[in-house]
Amino acid sequence: MKDFSALVRKVDQTTKTSLRREALVQYFSACSDSDKVWCIALFTKNTRKRPMPSQRLREIASDIVNLPPWLIDESKSIVGDTAETLALLLPEPTERSYKTLSEWMVWLESLKALKEEPERQEHAIKEAWRGLNAEERFVFNKLITGGFRLGIATRTVIKALARYQECEESQIALALSGQWDPMQLTFEELMARGQGSDLSIPYPFYLAYPLHTGPKANDEDQQKALKDLGAIADYQIEWKWDGIRGQLIHRKDKVFLWSRGSELISDSFPDLISAGESFNQDVVLDGEIVAYMDTIEPFEQLQRRLGRKQPSKNMMNKVPVRFIAYDILEINGQDLRKEPLKARRNYLEQFINQHQLEKVMISDTIKVNTWSHLVGLHKQSRQYKAEGFMIKSIESTYREGRKRGDWWKWKVNPMTVDAVLLYANRGSGRRANLYSDYTFAVWSSDDKKTRTLLPFAKAYSGLTDKEITEVDKFVKKNTKERFGPVRSVIPKLVMEIGFEDIRKSTRHKSGFAVRFPRIMRWRKDKPLDEIDSMNRLQHLLDDKQDGG
Amino acid sequence: MHSIRRHPLLEFNSNGIYCAQADVYIDPWRKVDRALITHAHADHARYGMKHYLTTSGSALIMRERIGQSLSIETTKYGQKHTIGGVTFSFHPAGHVLGSAMIRVEHKGEVWVASGDYKIGHDSFGNHFEPIPCHTFITESTFGLPVFRWKEESEVFDEINTWWKKNQSMGYTSIVYAYSLGKAQRVLQGIDPSIGPVVCHSAVQKLNQAIYSAGYSIHSSNSFTEWKEGPKDTLPLVIAPPASADGPWMKNHKPYVTAIASGWMALRGNRRRRNVDRGFVLSDHADWNGLLFAIEQSQANQVLVTHGYSQLFSQYLIEQGWYAHVAETAFSDGFHEVEENQVTE
Ligand SMILES: [Zn+2]
Ligand SMILES: [Zn+2]
Numbered sequence: 001m002k003d004f005s006a007l008v009r010k011v012d013q014t015t016k017t018s019l020r021r022e023a024l025v026q027y028f029s030a031c032s033d034s035d036k037v038w039c040i041a042l043f044t045k046n047t048r049k050r051p052m053p054s055q056r057l058r059e060i061a062s063d064i065v066n067l068p069p070w071l072i073d074e075s076k077s078i079v080g081d082t083a084e085t086l087a088l089l090l091p092e093p094t095e096r097s098y099k100t101l102s103e104w105m106v107w108l109e110s111l112k113a114l115k116e117e118p119e120r121q122e123h124a125i126k127e128a129w130r131g132l133n134a135e136e137r138f139v140f141n142k143l144i145t146g147g148f149r150l151g152i153a154t155r156t157v158i159k160a161l162a163r164y165q166e167c168e169e170s171q172i173a174l175a176l177s178g179q180w181d182p183m184q185l186t187f188e189e190l191m192a193r194g195q196g197s198d199l200s201i202p203y204p205f206y207l208a209y210p211l212h213t214g215p216k217a218n219d220e221d222q223q224k225a226l227k228d229l230g231a232i233a234d235y236q237i238e239w240k241w242d243g244i245r246g247q248l249i250h251r252k253d254k255v256f257l258w259s260r261g262s263e264l265i266s267d268s269f270p271d272l273i274s275a276g277e278s279f280n281q282d283v284v285l286d287g288e289i290v291a292y293m294d295t296i297e298p299f300e301q302l303q304r305r306l307g308r309k310q311p312s313k314n315m316m317n318k319v320p321v322r323f324i325a326y327d328i329l330e331i332n333g334q335d336l337r338k339e340p341l342k343a344r345r346n347y348l349e350q351f352i353n354q355h356q357l358e359k360v361m362i363s364d365t366i367k368v369n370t371w372s373h374l375v376g377l378h379k380q381s382r383q384y385k386a387e388g389f390m391i392k393s394i395e396s397t398y399r400e401g402r403k404r405g406d407w408w409k410w411k412v413n414p415m416t417v418d419a420v421l422l423y424a425n426r427g428s429g430r431r432a433n434l435y436s437d438y439t440f441a442v443w444s445s446d447d448k449k450t451r452t453l454l455p456f457a458k459a460y461s462g463l464t465d466k467e468i469t470e471v472d473k474f475v476k477k478n479t480k481e482r483f484g485p486v487r488s489v490i491p492k493l494v495m496e497i498g499f500e501d502i503r504k505s506t507r508h509k510s511g512f513a514v515r516f517p518r519i520m521r522w523r524k525d526k527p528l529d530e531i532d533s534m535n536r537l538q539h540l541l542d543d544k545q546d547g548g
Numbered sequence: 549m550h551s552i553r554r555h556p557l558l559e560f561n562s563n564g565i566y567c568a569q570a571d572v573y574i575d576p577w578r579k580v581d582r583a584l585i586t587h588a589h590a591d592h593a594r595y596g597m598k599h600y601l602t603t604s605g606s607a608l609i610m611r612e613r614i615g616q617s618l619s620i621e622t623t624k625y626g627q628k629h630t631i632g633g634v635t636f637s638f639h640p641a642g643h644v645l646g647s648a649m650i651r652v653e654h655k656g657e658v659w660v661a662s663g664d665y666k667i668g669h670d671s672f673g674n675h676f677e678p679i680p681c682h683t684f685i686t687e688s689t690f691g692l693p694v695f696r697w698k699e700e701s702e703v704f705d706e707i708n709t710w711w712k713k714n715q716s717m718g719y720t721s722i723v724y725a726y727s728l729g730k731a732q733r734v735l736q737g738i739d740p741s742i743g744p745v746v747c748h749s750a751v752q753k754l755n756q757a758i759y760s761a762g763y764s765i766h767s768s769n770s771f772t773e774w775k776e777g778p779k780d781t782l783p784l785v786i787a788p789p790a791s792a793d794g795p796w797m798k799n800h801k802p803y804v805t806a807i808a809s810g811w812m813a814l815r816g817n818r819r820r821r822n823v824d825r826g827f828v829l830s831d832h833a834d835w836n837g838l839l840f841a842i843e844q845s846q847a848n849q850v851l852v853t854h855g856y857s858q859l860f861s862q863y864l865i866e867q868g869w870y871a872h873v874a875e876t877a878f879s880d881g882f883h884e885v886e887e888n889q890v891t892e
Pocket of ligand 1 (some may be wrong): 587589664666
């Protein structure tokens with residue numbers, strides 16, 4: 001653990017990617033193979049199941065540090081993280097533990113197994129703490145509370161491994177993609193996945209870069225941004241569907257379905273798996289999983305299928321799904337990613353035509369001759385049940401991750417509302433010391449005599465760090481009441497809130513639920529009196545249902 | 549029992565900490581006639597008072613920063629001043645050069661306004677002397693148990709090691725430290741044999757004033773001196789946090805950056821400021837330091853200001869102290885930010 005926590009410290013103590021990579025290479029060169037596997041898993045894989053809720057961990061610590069539990073909780077809300085708070089509070093070690101990272105990971109599994117025996121769990125944790133210094137305690141606590149993210153990009157890990165293994169980065173990226181279990185795999189086996197040892201393995205997704213037309217772009221601004229891309233004839237344009245991105249893989253008669261988050265979702269979509277089983281060729285398709293009745297259904301429908309394993313017949317009939325293929329990445333064992341998009345499109349069309357499956361469609365390309373036509377069509381996105389366009393250079397290869405240059409997504413302008421800040425909450429992690437999470441309200445009606453403020457959305461992203469500091473100052477000076485980490489403030493600060501979608505909701509006080517709300521800009525020019533009311537939300541909903 | 553007075557010996561009003569009996573203020577934030585100043589940090593020593601009374605150390609800095617023409621009466625630690633029958637004296641607070649806790653005595657009742665303080669001795673020579681009193685007004689900038697400082701020498705070892713490592717990799721080391729107090733402490737604490745120390749003009753100006761007044765302080769170079777001199781070893785640059793990202797930094801490329809501040813105890817703070825390193829070096833008392841000072845004061849009433857006052861006073865009450873929050877002109881939240889950006 002000593003070496004691993006030293007690595008965590010090193011990557012944490014620099015903002016330079018090159019130094020972080022260097023530290024990783026050094027660690028890989030010195031540590032055991034099993035520690036390597038765990039290190040890679042911790043830095044690149046999504047949150048694993050946490051062995052213990054952080055509240056429970058704070059309770060156990062409260063006993064040792066001789067502080068009232070409320071003070072530990074308050075400290076946590078200011079620090080922003082239980083693991084760090086407790087690492088700071090706990091006393092110096094009284095003994096020395098020499099367990100390695102992988103030994104601790106096995107230990108954690110045994111801790112999970114003690115779920116029914118809280119006293120033994122507590123005893124085990126206290127014993128572990130006694131043997132770890134502050135730096136190691138932090139890492140150890142992080143392992144227990146889950147969410148081991150220390151701001152290191154998967155890209156950096158891939159680069160470091162490629163350097164260490166003296167091989168191509170793409171091979172490492174492949175080895176780390178898809179699902180693998182650090183409990184089951186040796187380092188050698190993990191690396192072998194990069195050379196095709198695992199039939200299920202998906203390719204890293206290539207993601208489009210957002211096309212920026214400005215927050216309040218008019219037709220001209222939009223046309224200008226598009227013209228900067230060059231000739232429209234050099235692009236393949238498709239609708240951007242509102243589902244989840246996935247890879248449908250058929251290799252040696254086995255079929256797998258992956259989501260963009262490298263999650264195997266075959267179990268949730270047996271209908272798509274059986275469609276894949278009828279392919280008579282090995283293939284890897286990249287596309288969008290959508291709910292589909294006579295046409296594409298809203299995302300909320302698809303949500304009923306997500307995360308539900310082995311759905312019932314009834315559910316599959318109620319919410320049928322389809323796979324709309326955007327791209328083809330492999331055919332008959334041949335990697336097509338280095339081919340230009342125009343060639344891949346030919347392969348894809350051929351493949352789809354040959355198979356004629358109801359459940360696996362092709363994403364139609366949009367044929368318009370000028371960018372200005374496209375601007376016109378963009379306005380109708382919602383009528384077509386789309387979120388906007390994907391604009392891809394026909395010469396583009398299929399790259400990895402989100403890259404600038406040849407794939408663009410141009411989403412419809414989100415719906416917007418002018419609202420006032422009502423509550424503020426301390427942020428977490430990087431923004432632990434700042435009030436950076438906000439709840440916004442609009443007027444209940446347009447009647448100035450009777451109207452009240454109704455909270456309708458929580459939003460945090462969209463402000464610059466400088467603006468967040470400014471809002472934080474405002475919150476601290478304009479606090480009305482405090483409830484734990486939350487403060488209610490004098491309603492003065494007006495922001496334009498944008499969101500992707502709106503629907504009726506009985507669970508929300510306002511009667512509406514909005515999707516992906518975010519702050520578009522700070523309306524310093526707008527007084528509280530003139531912010532929007534519920535009528536505006538109703539209007540947005542009606543508008544959407546008209547498709548206009 | 550003390551004689552009955554209409555006012556408490558010290559009270560918090562909209563101008564500052566007021567002593568009605570003597571008609572003077574301690575660290576006022578609005579313009580008043582007579583101001584007693586605990587120390588020269590901008591949130592305690594403000595412009596615009598008719599007359600000031602403070603230690604000669606603080607006066608030196610205030611003249612440098614606010615103006616040479618200020619009307620300041622200076623005092624020595626322990627010297628007594630009687631105003632309106634109230635006796636005032638200044639005692640070492642260990643915070644920065646000249647910093648004092650102000651002892652206020654009237655008819656046997658003693659109050660101490662601590663301003664900002666730090667326990668122990670530091671590299672610059674500041675030290676703290678506990679004063680027994682009936683009412684202790686304490687700061688609580690770091691009044692949370694997560695704040696626990698290491699020995700100062702350990703932190704300087706870290707800085708020295710970091711500086712040497714940066715040198716070996718070809719980087720200049722830039723440390724952001726508040727120009728009054730922290731900057732001089734860093735200058736005094738690091739190992740000058742590693743290389744030259746270069747100070748931003750805001751720091752260098754103060755260093756020179758402090759040196760000319762006869763305090764012992766290591767020598768440092770201004771940017772110009774450094775530019776013209778030999779450059780065989782990579783320097784340590786000390787600059788105020790507000791100067792970060794300024795055009796002066798171009799001359800020092802390639803560089804790595806660090807902040808020396810108590811706030812660096814929290815990862816989130818360091819990451820938000822986007823520096824490479826955070827050195828946990830504070831001019832305020834940590835959690836245990838605050839509790840120690842309160843213990844030593846033997847006070848039967850504790851007033852908490854300046855920081856996590858609500859949480860800290862709640863804890864004191866649970867521990868059996870008679871404590872409450874003294875409201876200042878700003879909510880405690882404001883001080884959190886101000887300390888973070890200004891005095892730490
Ligand atoms: Zn101060
Ligand atoms: Zn202060």
